[in-house]
Amino acid sequence: MIHEVDDALRALLRAEALDRTSVSVVFDAPTRDWAAKVNAPTVNLYLYDIREDMRRRERGLYNEYDEQGIVVARRRPPRYFKLSYLLTAWTRRPEDEHRLLSELLACMLRYEALPKERIAGTLAELGVPVPLSIALPPPEDRSFADVWSALGGELKPSLDVVVSVPVTASPVYAAGPPAGEGMQVSLDGFAPPPRPAPGSPEEKPVYGRTDRERARRAMTRRSGRAPKGKT
Structure with a gap:
């Protein structure tokens, strides 16, 4: 120059x-x-x-x-x-x-x-x-x-x-290759796992308790009696 x-x-x-x-x-x-x-x-x-x-x-x-x-x-x-x-x-x-x-x-x-x-x-x-x-x-x-x-x-x-x-x-x-038109995902052959029955051992607790246990404790509080097995 x-x-x-x-x-x-x-x-x-x-x-x-x-x-x-x-x-x-x-x-x-x-x-x-x-x-x-x-x-x-x-x-x-x-x-x-x-x-x-x-x-x-x-x-x-x-x-x-x-x-x-x-x-x-x-x-x-x-x-x-x-x-x-x-x-x-x-x-x-x-x-x-x-x-x-x-x-x-x-x-x-x-x-x-x-x-x-x-x-x-x-x-x-x-x-x-x-x-x-x-x-x-x-x-x-x-x-x-x-x-x-x-x-x-x-x-x-x-x-x-x-x-x-x-x-x-x-x-x-x-420069890298140009971006395509988008990502395509195929869900063929995919099925979600079956949902466990309420109260079954496979059902995951909600905040550490099952729905049935939560209902039983709510009824106990209304009747004023302690649940079985509790003092």
Whole structure:
């Protein structure tokens, strides 16, 4: 995905900001040694940070369907990663660099996502927007001065370009077979067991007593006599 974003950014800048010029577009680290070797007008897009865009993370699973509209598999939704580029212009005169930066800024501000006609490969097959932002304030945990210090170069006017690219590489879970029309149960040849006769030893007691015993005890309570065998 990253190389496809590189190609899309290069195509966009060459077509709309650097048209009919000999300015090169490169993706090198702007170190002190590299800057000393630049001898022609150059626009540099240095990829200095890659991190997940947590605001765009989704939960759950996406269904995949066959030609009959039956779910055959499920996969996780794409996760977006922010690719942060340090966009700089390199010429012999600072005024020319500022002019180049103005053209680059005006070009990027026309779009909130990479133009579809500049996207190719896997990104084009996904058919989803690829958000693009430029010159936003840096996160609290990072400053551009720190980036230049890490590169060992001198602080230079730059534009921060951030592209949120979707990554679809995730496990695919096979779906189970579709449910049928229902369960059919056949009762052919089944007969319930015979019910025992009242008072027989096979009859189960109700709360520990048979119905006949309960009736006998009720009559005893009404007559005031104790049942036989009881004192």
